[in-house]
Amino acid sequence: MGNYIRIEGSERILPKNARKIDTLDPNEQMSVTIYLRRGSTKSKLEKMVNEMAERPFSKRQHLSHDEFADAYGADPEDVKKIEEFADEYDLKVDEINTSSGIVVLSGKASSFNQAFNVELANYEHPDFNYRGHTGHVYIPENLNDVVQGVFGLDNRPQAKPHFRLLKEDNAVLDSRSSGVSYKPTEVAKMYNYPSDIDCSSQCIGIIELGGGYRQEDIKTYFKDLGVSEPQLIDVNVDGGKNKPTGDPNGPDGEVVLDIEIAAAVASGVKVAVYFAPNTDAGFLKAITTAIHDKKNKPSVLSISWGAAESNWTNQSIKAMNQAFHDAAALGVTVCCASGDNGASDGVNDGKAHVDFPASSPNVLACGGTKLEGNNGAISQEVVWNEGNNGATGGGVSDVFELPKWQDNAHVPTSINPGGKKGRGVPDVAGDADPATGYKILADGKQFVVGGTSAVAPLWAGLIANINQKLGKPVGFINPALYQLSSEDGAFHDITSGNNDSTDEHGSYKASQGWDACTGLGSPDGAKLLKALTDSAHNLSK
Structure with missing residues (x-):
């Protein structure tokens, strides 16, 4: 490879049951996203975020987008090196x-082959076809450390949506005591969400990697619900729409x-939907676009797509985790679904897995319960687990160490061989069982x-309400949540159930x-708001 070195964590392996069809047309036009280092400012940024997380919300000063760009953006000299690299290999700098x-x-594909020492090819899989490569991505030695990741050479589908439609013919329904469904507003009432808060000055960002909505459905849904229709803004990322x-x-x-739940529980909220391709490059670009969106400025993001940590390249995990860290500095709370396949997270290797991006220590990981209630009050709430028909994701990360703020949470060691002590997932929970699910119009x-x-x-909507009531964004909320006392009553502690979805894995x-399974529990919204309002006292104990 001469003066080329490989990017650690960039290796791609052939998916099971996939095969190479042929080499890629050398003249095929394509684009690639390069993620740059932060250099000497990274440790400074980490220190700032950690110190801010220890302060009461009233004393937190999040950075503006311009302040962040000036202090923690990529080094112009690094950008110049990439421009020179692009010119050398006949590549165009688009953004x-x-x-x-x-x-x-x-x-051209041929230029990318040469620039990154890969051999791009077309691959076939029973579920999808894709452009990609096997092995590592390589860069010239003078770009060592400058380039943290290269995304888009391989465009295989990266993530899956974590939702389940209720199927009335499901045999498992016959054994259930409940087959109820709720409007999102009814769930919010059972969780005692703050009421009569006008969230029209708040923006929730939603990441989507495919599909779409019809405006007439949204209009009809909110009219029937008796809730203000949200202002919807589509943000197209890398050709997504x-x-x-x-x-x-x-x-x-x-x-x-995502749209109907978030906007139903945060009346009048603006919703920016970031549509991107379902690839590692698309996912990363959607997240960075939302976090650094100076126009819409979402104060909270909702992400319901993900995949087991083992299905990601290390470079993808590192880049996205850094983006979530940026979000904390900017005062953006990121809520991520923890997965629907129990402790295995859908990986059939006999081991337990957690879902990423929910496993990032910079996001609020959201697990699932089965919620039953009468007259707006909870009568029973247990772990969501319907076996092969779905169960809440949760467990211990194989990638991330135990965060400081989980030190006193009694996170167990991993049930996998070796018993790793890592980041515990999820942080919080809410209704997720389709048998006690949400009525939507699609x-x-x-x-x-x-x-x-x-x-x-559901949690993104609650955060929007809290941000509005506090008059400023809570931002990275995890440390504060873990310092709340049981006396605050901010959570319904879920003590019954497990997340073994197959009987073949541990749980x-x-x-x-x-x-x-359910983290700290499901929310009592009003009591959580009060506890966070009083957090100056709580965080100074």
Whole structure:
């Protein structure tokens, strides 16, 4: 390779049951996203975020977008090196965003083959076809450390939406004592969400990697719900766009679920939907676009897409985790669904897995419960687990160490061999069982939907209410949540159930306090707001 070195964590392996069809047409036009380092400012940024997390909300001073760009953006000299590199290999610089550390290059496949020492090819899989490569990505030695990741050479689907439509013919329904469904506003009432808060000055950002919504569905849904219709803004990222397929079983179900739940529980809120391709490059670009969006300025993001940590490259995890760290500095709370396949997270290797991006220590990971109630009050709430029909994701990260703020949460060691002590997932929970699911309107039809996909926008809506009431964004909320006392009553502690979805893997059990099924529990919104309002006292103990 001469003076070329490989990017650690960039290795791609052939998916099971996939095969190479042929080499890629050398003249095919494509684009690639490069993620740049932060250099000497990274440790400074980490120190600032950590110190801010220890302060009461009233004393937190999050950075503006311009302040962040000036202090922590990519080094112009690094950008210049990329421009010279692009010129050398006949590649065009399409976009430079120093705030997010993103540079987008475009050109012929043959140029990218040469520039990154890869052999791009077309691959076939039973579920999809894709362009990609095997092995590592390489860069010239003078770009060592400058380039943290290269995304888009391989465009295989990266993530899955974490929602489940209720199927009335499910045999498992016969054994259930409940088959109820709720409007999102009814769930919010059971969780005692603050009422009569006008969230029209708040913006919730939603990440979507496919599908779309129909404006007439949104209009009808909120009219019937008796809630103000949200102002919807579509933000197209890397060719992604609002493109409903007409099939609610696919990504349409995810898009509509996210919008309808978030906006139903945060009356009048503005919703910016970031549509991007379902690739590692698309996912990263959607997140960085939302976090650094100076126009819409979402104060909270909802992400209901993900995949087991083992299905990501290390470079992807590192880049996205850094983006979530940026969000903390900017005062953006990120809510992520923890997955719908129990402790295995859908990986059939006999081991437990957690879902990323929920496993990032810079996001609020949202697990699932089965919620039953009468007259607006909770009668019973247990871990969501319907076996092969779905169960809440949760467990211990194989990638991230135990964060300081989880030190006293009694996170168990991993049930995998070696018993790693890592980041515990999830942090919080909410109703996710399709049998006690949410009524939504998608593609002109009414459905009942569950999954942890519903919990991320449910919490995003609650955060928007809290931000509005406090008069400023809470930002990275995890440390504050873990310091709350049980006396605050901010959470319904879920103590019954487990997340073994197959009987073939180990699992984690619900228990008093934090657990790896439902985290700290489901919210009592009004009491959580009061506890956070009083956090100056709580955080100074």
